[in-house]
Amino acid sequence: MPNLVGAGTEAQDPRLAELLERMSAIEAMGGSDRVERQHGLGKLTARERLGVLLDPGTFEEIGAHIEHRATDLGMDRVQAPADGVVTGVGRIDGRPVYVFAQDFSVLGGSLGEMHAAKIQRVQDLALKSGVPIIGLNDSGGARIQEGVDALNGYGEIFKRNTWSSGVIPQITVIMGPSAGGAVYSPALTDLIVMVRGTGQMFITGPEVIKSVTGEVVSQEALGGADAQLSRSGVAHLACDSDVEALAAVRKLLSYLPANNVEEPPVLPVEDPVDRPTSELRHLVPLQSAKPYEVKTVIRAMTDRGSFFELQQGYADNLVIGLARLGGRSVGVVANQPKVLAGTLDIDASDKLARFVRFCDAFNLPLVTLVDTPGYLPGTQQEYGGIIRHGAKVLYAYAEAVVPKVTVILRKAYGGAYLAMCSRSVGADWVFAWPSAEIAVMGPEGAANIIFRQAIRSAPDPEAMRREKTEEYRRKFAHPYVAARHGQVDAVIDPGQTRHHVLRALMALYNKRDEGPPRRHGNIPL
């Protein structure tokens, strides 16, 4: 409601009465029937969503009176309160955020010229003011009656998404349909949160797919939260309800600065910086072929309860997430030995590179935990372009200017060693556990090549192979060669991992390391 304190309820000035009347019509959205239908689907209305997302009483609406000005196809008789999108600014944990919330109860949340102009307006304000922007999407798509003006509206939004990229955090919540071109504004933002059962994204829907390819698929199976989270890697989080998704956005923002020239917020922390991480001493099995859960390392070394995993379910051979160390936000990247042996593949490379660039854009130091046997072999990977995708990882790490701390837990071989934020691609600080194996390739592979002749001519080639493998293992499958050559700064007790990493980060927070001036690099996409 507009601020009418002092207006009094008695003997109202008719001008104020008109304002009140107009506002109550706007706040009624698409009317009680349509609001009820929205609730019936388990969805909140646009205004209810903003109420849940923002700190109470902080919403300042912009353009509430805006309506469409289309006249064709009967649109001159159609009333569309707020033109189907509620826009403005509010606060989350006291910090300003711009918001837009599409209102499905008004013309299905469809995007027309003025609807789009409202979104562009908050995009412009957010970018100028260096304030994050959050979009709550729930829309049937382009308003067909408004034709090319609606399309133009999308294009203007995409352009602003791109301009804002890397300047202010842009977060999208998919809380209803988002189909066709409408998916590309979310896709251009930093993070996508989806609501299971109601949030769906696809370029072409089930009916078109059926008519063209004959495939039969439901909307949810095609573009629901789980499909876009774990199959396509489009979404970063899937939540069970509107309220849960909006809470996730608040939590995400707690790790992020308002823009690319601010530092992320520092939260008070009770977890001591030198808290021992003794549980990590026996985590890595003595047999190097055995898997273990790398998230145990992440949870143990970061501030208690601060690890917030993103894209869980997609390329789980690589774990990414936000966390805090000593109250300061960091981005964590880790190979997962439990999944696909912790190999790097196409999807893991994409996931990693985009996250590293996100962290770099928003001043989040990077902590990388390494345990990978290498790249996933196979024709599928090679034909799929693992060279092109894998190159993104090197590019992203080498390009990043934020503090970069690497901890080598176990396997770090060959190209994958280099890719996982090695000293040479730009790590500021490299730690290794005593279990680290840093070499050009694994002992078996290396022995087979170096000692091929000896193995072939031995009376018992198998025994010779084992002997030579063991010899190589003793010589190279440890961290001390790399440490001797300065590729590793310290070999540390896993029980002191938190303390070591925190000390390194604290010494790096003022790091300044800008690259040469250029318009932008040419990352292999």
Add this chain to the structure above:
Amino acid sequence: MGGSETVRRFRIRVDGQVFEVEAEEILEQAPNDAVERDAPSLPANPAIEGRDDVLTVVAPLPGTVLEIRVSQGQPVVTGQLLVILEAMKMENEITSPRAGHIVQVVVDKGQAVAFGDPLLIVG
């Protein structure tokens, strides 16, 4: 690739030079790689024919079956260890994607499997 009975030999003359060539007739629905590879490892099984309530657990990466921890008919819970697949010098734990029972164990211990090969069927 294709049955040899579809290959025929021809002698052709180009600018006075004689070439002997083999031509293979491409049958409709030529077998693709996936079908060729999968078909022999998964024999027709009337128990699962046409059923969509069963899930085939496939090899997520190429390797060797090191251990099989379940047997046919055994009930399993989501996340239960089914097979250990040695690949990339790592023991990869393949777990059950759902609760149910083992309809069929497709592979044998020690068997080499390619990416996407069926390991077992959970119903």
